[in-house]
Amino acid sequence: MRYFPRFAVLVAVVAGLLWWAPWRDRIDALMTADDLRLHRVDGYRLAYPESWQVRSGTNQDGLGYVEFNGPATSDGAHSGQVRVVRQDAWGHRLQDKLAQFRVAASATGRDVTRDEPVSVQGAQAAHRFDMVTRETTPKGVSVRLHETEMFVLSDEAMLLDITARAPLEGTEPDWLPRVLESLRVDRQGWFLLR
Missing domain, CATH: 1.20.5 (Single alpha-helices involved in coiled-coils or other helix-helix interfaces)
Structure with a gap:
């Protein structure tokens, strides 16, 4: 004793x-691979290509986001872009968000090529959509994009909306799987030392 x-x-x-x-x-x-840099905040961490620029702001719904932008291509599109929108205290199920997204994707003519649950370390649930979209660049050029959107729900009811986009060149960009696989959901709180 x-x-x-x-x-x-x-x-x-x-x-x-x-x-x-x-x-x-x-x-x-x-x-984290040598050519990736780690972005870590209270609640999640994500790696992104080291040469990309990082900016943050607030979207039209008043939710904070962080955006990782690759260099511009000749037509004015980003060579790659990842945006993470975070909503704390999500009061619904992940299925509710997925239903909203499916309706919006259908209404806007997005060609969804993948719609499946995925596993994200530390998350309660996660889901991934791959699609082809079209955007007009600041130079006025219409560009087809490969877009992946993931919704991730933590045990603390934090909802992450991760959008990764790149000009469509026949295959998904090589950085995309590495960035998405790097996502980790962490427990939140003051008691966790950083």
């Missing part, structure tokens, strides 16, 4: 070291 307090302290120290920020940074670095 007298060894129990020592054992409890040892367990607490080991648990603390596992969550200590420098160790987590080293683990994150091992999980």
Whole structure:
């Protein structure tokens, strides 16, 4: 019985070291390829191509987003773009959001080529849509885009809407699977050291 307090302290120290920020940074670095940079905030982390520009803002619904933009192509489109919109305290099921998206995609003429649940580490549920869309660039050129939209719901009712787009050149861009596979949902809270 007298060894129990020592054992409890040892367990607490080991648990603390596992969550200590420098160790987590080293683990994150091992999980991120050399040409990717890690974006980590309270609630999720995502890798993106190192040469891309990062900007953040608020969308028309008042929700915060972060956007990762690749270099512009000759016609003015981004060579790639990833946008993460975060909504805390989502009060519905993920299925409700998916139904909304399917209706909107159909109404706007998007050609959905993939519609399936996916696994995201740390998420309660996640779903992916792939489609072909069309956009007019700032230079006035109409460009066909490969677009992937993922909806991810955390245990804390945080809803992430991740949109990844690139000009359509017959196949999905090589960075897309690496970026989407890097997504991790983390527990939120002040008690987690960074």
